[in-house]
Amino acid sequence: MHIISSIKKIACITLIMLMFVACRKSEGGNPAPTALTFPHPAGWPETKYNFAQNPLTKEGFELGRKLFFDGRLSKDGNFPCASCHQPFAAFATFDHDLSHGFNNQFTTRNATALFNLAWQTEMHHDGGIANLDLQPLAPITAPNEMAETIPAVLEKLSADPEYTQQFKRVFGNEGITTATMTKALSQYMLMLVSASSKYDRVKAGKAIFNVNEAAGYEIFKIKKCNSCHAEPLFTDLSFKDDGLPLNPTLNDIGRMRITGRKEDSLKFRVPSLRNIHLTGPYMHDGRFSSLDDVYEHYNKTNPLSSTERELLTEFFRSLTDSAFVQNPELTEPR
Amino acid sequence: MKKTLLFTLVSLLLLVACKKENSTEKEPSASIEIRFHPTFNGEPMQLNTQYTNSYGESFSITTLKFYTGQYALGDGQSETANLAGGEPYFLSDYSNPNTLSFTSPIKPGTYNELKFLIGVDSARNVSGVQSGALDPANGMFWTWNSGYIYTKIEGTSPVSNQPNGKIEYHIGGFQSPFSAIRQYTAQLTAPDKWELGVGQKISFDISLSLDRFFNGDFPLRITDFPVCTTPGELSANIADNIANAFLVTSFEIK
Numbered sequence: 001m002h003i004i005s006s007i008k009k010i011a012c013i014t015l016i017m018l019m020f021v022a023c024r025k026s027e028g029g030n031p032a033p034t035a036l037t038f039p040h041p042a043g044w045p046e047t048k049y050n051f052a053q054n055p056l057t058k059e060g061f062e063l064g065r066k067l068f069f070d071g072r073l074s075k076d077g078n079f080p081c082a083s084c085h086q087p088f089a090a091f092a093t094f095d096h097d098l099s100h101g102f103n104n105q106f107t108t109r110n111a112t113a114l115f116n117l118a119w120q121t122e123m124h125h126d127g128g129i130a131n132l133d134l135q136p137l138a139p140i141t142a143p144n145e146m147a148e149t150i151p152a153v154l155e156k157l158s159a160d161p162e163y164t165q166q167f168k169r170v171f172g173n174e175g176i177t178t179a180t181m182t183k184a185l186s187q188y189m190l191m192l193v194s195a196s197s198k199y200d201r202v203k204a205g206k207a208i209f210n211v212n213e214a215a216g217y218e219i220f221k222i223k224k225c226n227s228c229h230a231e232p233l234f235t236d237l238s239f240k241d242d243g244l245p246l247n248p249t250l251n252d253i254g255r256m257r258i259t260g261r262k263e264d265s266l267k268f269r270v271p272s273l274r275n276i277h278l279t280g281p282y283m284h285d286g287r288f289s290s291l292d293d294v295y296e297h298y299n300k301t302n303p304l305s306s307t308e309r310e311l312l313t314e315f316f317r318s319l320t321d322s323a324f325v326q327n328p329e330l331t332e333p334r
Numbered sequence: 335m336k337k338t339l340l341f342t343l344v345s346l347l348l349l350v351a352c353k354k355e356n357s358t359e360k361e362p363s364a365s366i367e368i369r370f371h372p373t374f375n376g377e378p379m380q381l382n383t384q385y386t387n388s389y390g391e392s393f394s395i396t397t398l399k400f401y402t403g404q405y406a407l408g409d410g411q412s413e414t415a416n417l418a419g420g421e422p423y424f425l426s427d428y429s430n431p432n433t434l435s436f437t438s439p440i441k442p443g444t445y446n447e448l449k450f451l452i453g454v455d456s457a458r459n460v461s462g463v464q465s466g467a468l469d470p471a472n473g474m475f476w477t478w479n480s481g482y483i484y485t486k487i488e489g490t491s492p493v494s495n496q497p498n499g500k501i502e503y504h505i506g507g508f509q510s511p512f513s514a515i516r517q518y519t520a521q522l523t524a525p526d527k528w529e530l531g532v533g534q535k536i537s538f539d540i541s542l543s544l545d546r547f548f549n550g551d552f553p554l555r556i557t558d559f560p561v562c563t564t565p566g567e568l569s570a571n572i573a574d575n576i577a578n579a580f581l582v583t584s585f586e587i588k
Contacts (some may be wrong), residue, residue, distance in 0.1 A: 053462055101565035130460035130480035137463075137470055137477040178464040178471045258479050260512060260566040 015104060017249065030169045033234045038118065039196035042204070044232055047118040049132055049190060050263060054183045054267075056190065060170045062333070066163075067181065073136075074146035075102055076264075081139065081185070082244025084111040086329045089277035090321070091115060091192060100146035101139075108250045110286035114196040115278045115324065116233055116272065125268045125284040129260040130187065132140035134327040135184045150178055157181065194274050195232070197321040209318065217313025219308050225273075235275040236317065241266045242259025247285060254284070274319045291316070351381045353384035358446070364442040364530045366407065366417070367537040368450075369435040371583070372398060372428055374544045381428060388549040393491035393501060395544065398428035399474060400485040400538070400576075401454050401467070402518075407445040410521070422453060425474065437535070446527045448538060448585075452577055453484035455517035456508035461539040481565060482506050484514055485576050487547065494560035501556055505572050507565025512557040515563065520582040530587060538585045550575030 027283055035055040040047065054060075068085075074276070084099045085091040091114035099111040109125055123129035129138060135293060139145040140153060158176045165293040171180040201207035209217060222224060230236040239255045246253070255264035268280045268284040284287040288297065295309045324330075372379040379385075379395070386392045403423030404418045415492040416422075417438045426433045441495040458464055459481045474483045494501050507514045520538075524526065530536050548554045562568045 050462070124478075128479040129461050129477075133462040134460075134470075134477070135478050137475070141477050149473075154471065177465060178469050179465045182463045260510065260564075 021258050033059040033170050038190065039193050039195075041193070041200070041232070044195070045119065048121045049118040049186075053184055056132070056187055057170060059166065060184055060187040061191055063163075063166045063170050064184040064186065065330070066166070066187050066333050067157075067185050072160075073140055073148065073153050075148045075152075078102075079100075080183055081136070082332065083247055084139070084145075085114050087327075088278070088325055089113070090194065090278045090325055092279040094278075095280070097281045097289070099145070101145035102143065105144035106145050107142070108252050113272070113275060114189060115192045115274065115321075117192065118190050119233055120237060122237075122269075126258050127269060127318060132186045133179075136185045137178075138181050154178065154181065157204060171187045182261065190323075193323040194324040196323040198318040199322075200232075202318070209315075211235075212311055212314040213318045216311035216313070217318075219304075219312055220315055223281065223302055223308075227314075228270045229273045233321075235270045237270065239264065239267040239269055241268075243300075244283060244287070244297070247287065248283060252285065274317050274324065275321055277320050278325065339421050359365045362415075362439045362441040363532045364440055365437055365535045366405065366438040366514055367535055368402075368405070368424075368434065369537065369570055370542055370543045371434075371539060372544060376543075379428075379544050385544075387393060387556070388494075389553075389557075390550075391491060391493045393489055393493075393556060395428075395487060395489040397486055397488040400426050400452065400481055400542075401474065401482060402426065402450050402466075403454065404449075404451040406449045407440060407443070407536075408447040408449055409444060409527070410446050414445055415445075423458075423467045424474055427568065436475050440530075442530050442532050442534070444527050444529050444550050446522050448520045448522070448582060450518050451515060451574070452518055452580065453506070454482040454508075455515065456513070459508045476504075476506065476565075479565065479580050481508055484573070487544075491556045491560065495557075496560050501560045503561070504563040505569050505576060506538075507569050508568065511567065512566050512570040514569050516573055516577035518577060522585070524583075528587060534587050536585060536587045539583045541581050541583050543579045546579040547575050550578050554580075 034057055036058045038047070038056055040101060067073065069080045071083075073080060074083075075327045079101055084093045085103075086094055097106065097110055098106045100106050112123075112125065113237040117123075117132055120132070121130075123132060123135045124138070129218065137150065140148050141150065146180045154176055157167075163176065167174075167176045167180055167184075170184065174180050183184070198207055198209075198213075202209055217262050220229075228236055228238065228240060241254075242268070254264050255267040256262065258264070271279075276282075276291070280286075280291070282294050288294050291313055292309065295312075298304070309318065353387050359488060372384050373409055381398070382394055382396060384392055404416070410417075417440055424433070428434070436535055454468065458468060463470060470477070470480070474486060475481070476483060483504045483506045485503070487501075487503040487505075490499045491500055491501050496502070509536050528536075548556070552575050554556050554572060554575060559572075562572055
């Protein structure tokens with residue numbers, strides 16, 4: 001009697017436990033992915049990315065990281081995202097004016113540095129991409145960049161059992177789709193937060209500027225560089241025509257290409273000055289190879305003495321975020 | 335024994351907790367069928383066949399794809415019934431006949447109009463990567479300037495000045511003032527109201543007249559405009575022609 005009721009109890013308990021397991025979303029014996037907290041720097045503005053639509057997980061980030069460095073996202077296998085967005089160059093292309101891609105072709109623009117993307121609502125120099133998740137589709141399908149098609153990339157990823165397993169772990173039964181692939185890439189790119197430069201340590205009261213950096217910072221403010229390059233992002237993310245003449249071989253009209261509005265002719269996004277010592281050449285088409293060339297261009301509107309230039313350059317050095325560009329968790333997975 | 339009962343009850347409660355919350359809405363028990371018929375001058379249009387538009391320009395079409403969505407039946411006042419569940423958008427591709435018609439559940443009622451969007455609402459153009467019919471992998475998406483291509487018409491014409499005589503119309507855009515999203519509304523007059531009863535299906539035949547694509551309020555001469563592949567004024571003008579090329583030719587309730 002006792003034994004029988006015990007058996008019944010055990011059976012019931014087992015049943016309940018089984019139900020709990022059945023309740024869990026993850027299938028195939030996979031544990032659910034581990035939530036990952038976005039490292040929001042203290043005192044920074046609200047982020048713009050919709051995290052609710054794509055909750056960060058450790059496994060999602062790792063999957064995105066793997067995709068970012070995987071040449072299979074390109075037609076000939078030679079052009080992973082990281083080919084133009086190199087970690088050591090603050091995820092821009094080191095020492096290249098125009099990026100190049102498939103079949104020895106140049107693009108018409110300088111690869112943008114990738115960091116602090118959670119605060120950005122429009123991607124590209126011209127703001128043509130309305131959402132970070134949509135961003136990877138542009139380089140993947142551009143014939144002069146990665147030159148691939150979305151279905152072909154998904155096919156290549158689906159043929160790899162490791163990817164199949166990773167996608168299942170992160171996205172359950174959604175599988176390998178355009179949406180899950182781009183969400184994974186977003187998870188990685190969102191974690192590219194650059195907020196640990198010397199400037200940031202000074203702001204947090206953990207370091208002090210040397211004399212030159214401090215003087216450069218004052219010049220930066222007095223000369224109103226911050227009217228476009230607003231702290232803490234060092235960009236107000238707006239689109240501005242800063243007087244660069246049209247390059248007749250590229251014919252890049254900038255923001256107007258997207259909006260069709262005359263007033264947007266030759267407007268390009270104000271880039272961040274963070275990591276500026278790593279992200280040259282400068283401007284949307286990399287036409288200036290040094291900071292001096294840039295100061296020279298602004299001389300018409302905002303003249304600077306040679307001393308001021310040197311001090312500014314010193315201050316900009318404090319915006320180099322070595323911890324970010326050398327972070328082993330952000331580089332190519334082994 | 336009592337304990338066993340308790341366990342069973344707890345288990346049942348768990349089962350209930352496990353169930354996904356169902357909406358309390360009553361399931362619609364009627365259905366709507368949409369059937370598209372691409373035509374040229376009233377005759378069924380064929381791909382890869384020479385036609386001549388009203389300006390005397392000859393051409394042939396190799397590709398015809400278009401998005402429609404947000405289907406609703408209305409009574410001309412406030413009442414509308416949207417498609418129940420499933421996909422809000424459909425991608426029709428003339429080279430795949432299966433995509434030219436679809437059936438979906440809808441609420442029974444008394445109606446006198448059919449409404450749908452030609453294109454994709456602006457929110458879905460910019461809020462991340464969509465799936466299903468709206469998956470960018472379907473090739474109806476501009477990657478460099480985020481947004482859907484609502485209608486894609488490609489082919490050739492001897493009067494085109496493009497390489498290989500190509501004609502290429504990728505019509506889209508959602509930014510004002512050049513939004514190419516168009517609402518199509520068919521007011522049905524005979525009879526002026528119809529009853530869609532429980533268990534019944536209402537079927538609409540809708541023609542898409544390619545002659546009107548060229549010969550609309552905006553005169554689309556191939557000589558002048560062999561190509562339109564960006565959102566903007568031209569795209570919006572051509573979208574007007576496309577909106578006027580759709581026509582409900584008949585409907586029946588069974």
